Structure formats: structure tokens, C-alpha cells
Amino acid sequence: GQQLNQSPQSMFIQEGEDVSMNCTSSSIFNTWLWYKQDPGEGPVLLIALYKAGELTSNGRLTAQFGITRKDSFLNISASIPSDVGIYFCAGRTSGTYKYIFGTGTRLKVLA
Amino acid sequence: DGGITQSPKYLFRKEGQNVTLSCEQNLNHDAMYWYRQDPGQGLRLIYYSQIVNDFQKGDIAEGYSVSREKKESFPLTVTSAQKNPTAFYLCAISGLDAGELFFGEGSRLTVL
Numbered sequence: 001g002q003q004l005n006q007s008p009q010s011m012f013i014q015e016g017e018d019v020s021m022n023c024t025s026s027s028i029f030n031t032w033l034w035y036k037q038d039p040g041e042g043p044v045l046l047i048a049l050y051k052a053g054e055l056t057s058n059g060r061l062t063a064q065f066g067i068t069r070k071d072s073f074l075n076i077s078a079s080i081p082s083d084v085g086i087y088f089c090a091g092r093t094s095g096t097y098k099y100i101f102g103t104g105t106r107l108k109v110l111a
Numbered sequence: 112d113g114g115i116t117q118s119p120k121y122l123f124r125k126e127g128q129n130v131t132l133s134c135e136q137n138l139n140h141d142a143m144y145w146y147r148q149d150p151g152q153g154l155r156l157i158y159y160s161q162i163v164n165d166f167q168k169g170d171i172a173e174g175y176s177v178s179r180e181k182k183e184s185f186p187l188t189v190t191s192a193q194k195n196p197t198a199f200y201l202c203a204i205s206g207l208d209a210g211e212l213f214f215g216e217g218s219r220l221t222v223l
Contacts, residue, residue: 088153097159098156102153
């Protein structure tokens with residue numbers, strides 16, 4: 001099945017640093033979702049995007065719906081140790097209820 | 112997420128046995144989904160259902176079966192035909208209008 005290309009696959013950063021990750025698709029999406037997953041738990045929805053160019057924030061997190069509708073970006077500012085986890089993007093095309101997921105970005109924050 | 116209950120959280124089974132994972136929701140959402148997650152990998156869609164008594168195969172439906180007799184319930188049966196069933200299984204829901212997809216806490220199945 002189709003999966004989104006998500007990068008980077010993993011990253012180690014120092015506490016206080018900003019983090020950026022992105023997802024790209026060969027298909028045009030009308031919805032982009034960003035999740036965080038802790039070990040052994042279900043993914044938790046962080047941000048939902050519905051319009052090309054849309055920029056949405058949730059605390060220290062900011063996500064953008066790419067203008068081409070084939071990509072999306074997530075930024076985390078001033079990272080803290082509890083930001084550790086796996087971040088997933090997901091996209092959905094118009095007229096379908098089927099979401100496609102990225103392969104995840106594993107984030108580790110060094111105190 | 113609140114309103115989505117998956118059970119059991121951990122399940123062990125012997126090879127050749129069928130096992131059913133439960134997913135119940137009280138948020139009145141129309142669409143329900145089952146995903147499979149393997150270590151270090153993303154989520155792969157097994158089955159999804161938009162309305163009662165109707166469901167569609169996802170990308171990896173072989174060896175699995177589902178039913179949607181009630182709006183609030185979408186159980187997944189992992190059959191003996193599934194050759195590599197050990198995985199983390201996630202149930203999710205969404206509304207027909209809203210774009211958000213909400214997940215349960217997951218069920219970890221281990222085949223001994």
C-alpha cells in the first residue's frame with residue numbers, strides 16, 4: 001500500500017533546540033494530520049490541516065499544509081525532554097475515508 | 112483517545128487459533144478503522160467501515176475479518192490464515208464531515 005515519505009527518520013537534538021520534519025506525497029491531499037506516539041500507546045492527534053497554505057499552531061508545535069497539497073511540515077520550538085517520541089503524518093484525499101500514514105520520525109531530546 | 116475503548120490491551124495466542132480484538136466507541140462517529148503497526152514502522156490499514164453493515168478492505172486485509180453490526184462496535188478477528196499476526200493493533204474513528212482521525216490505546220497481540 002501507499003505510504004508517505006517522512007523525513008528525517010530519526011533525530012537527536014539538544015533540549016531547547018527547534019525541530020523540523022516533513023512529509024511528501026505523490027498524491028494531492030485535502031487533509032493532513034500530525035500525530036505523536038509514545039511507546040505502547042496509540043497515536044495522539046496534534047494538529048489537523050484542511051487548506052493549502054494553512055499554518056496552524058498548538059502550543060510549541062506549528063504545522064503547515066504545503067501549497068502544492070503534496071507536502072506538510074511540522075515544527076517544534078524549544079524542545080523539551082517530553083517531546084521524545086515518534087511523530088507521524090497522515091494524509092487523506094478528497095472523496096475517501098482512507099488515511100495514508102508516513103513512516104514516522106523518531107525524536108530523541110538530549111537534556 | 113477518550114471515548115474509544117480497545118480490549119484486551121495484551122493478548123497471547125497459540126498458532127492456529129483465531130482471536131478477536133474489540134473496539135468500542137461512544138462518540139457517535141460514523142467511520143471506524145483497524146490499523147496494524149510493526150516495530151519501527153508506520154501504520155498499515157487492515158479494514159475500514161463508513162457505515163453499519165458495510166466495510167472495505169485496506170492494504171493488508173488477508174488473514175483478517177471484521178463486522179460492523181452496530182455503529183459503536185467494530186471487532187477485528189485475526190484468523191489462523193494470518194501468517195505473521197504478532198503486532199500492535201490500533202482502532203481509530205472519524206466523522207464523515209470532520210477530518211480528524213482518533214485512535215484507541217491499542218492491543219498488542221503476541222503469537223507463541
